[in-house]
Amino acid sequence: MATPSRLIREELYAHKKFVGSMLDYIIKDFENSRVRFDDNTIGAMVVCDSSDQARKMFKQFEKRSNEHKLTSILILYITKTARKSQHSHKSFP
Numbered sequence: 905m906a907t908p909s910r911l912i913r914e915e916l917y918a919h920k921k922f923v924g925s926m927l928d929y930i931i932k933d934f935e936n937s938r939v940r941f942d943d944n945t946i947g948a949m950v951v952c953d954s955s956d957q958a959r960k961m962f963k964q965f966e967k968r969s970n971e972h973k974l975t976s977i978l979i980l981y982i983t984k985t986a987r988k989s990q991h992s993h994k995s996f997p
Contacts, residue, residue, distance in 0.1 A: 918957040927964050955980050
């Protein structure tokens with residue numbers, strides 16, 4: 905059962921400004937890691953707080969794909985129905 909504080913947290917973490925700032929950090933940190941380790945073959949996985957946050961992060965990531973030349977895939981796992989849903993716009997190399 906969702907509590908009011910849980911709902912507020914989910915709304916905050918899925919907010920456009922929060923998601924945008926978090927995505928900026930993730931992309932910058934990921935690109936810096938590839939440089940620091942001198943390895944362009946490493947990948948990453950982002951685990952989100954909610955499916956709403958994941959969808960919004962994926963959408964913003966895709967809008968910026970020309971800027972950072974990275975690829976993405978969105979995988980959602982809904983535990984209530986034990987149903988897996990996958991949406992793939994691009995696949996990882």
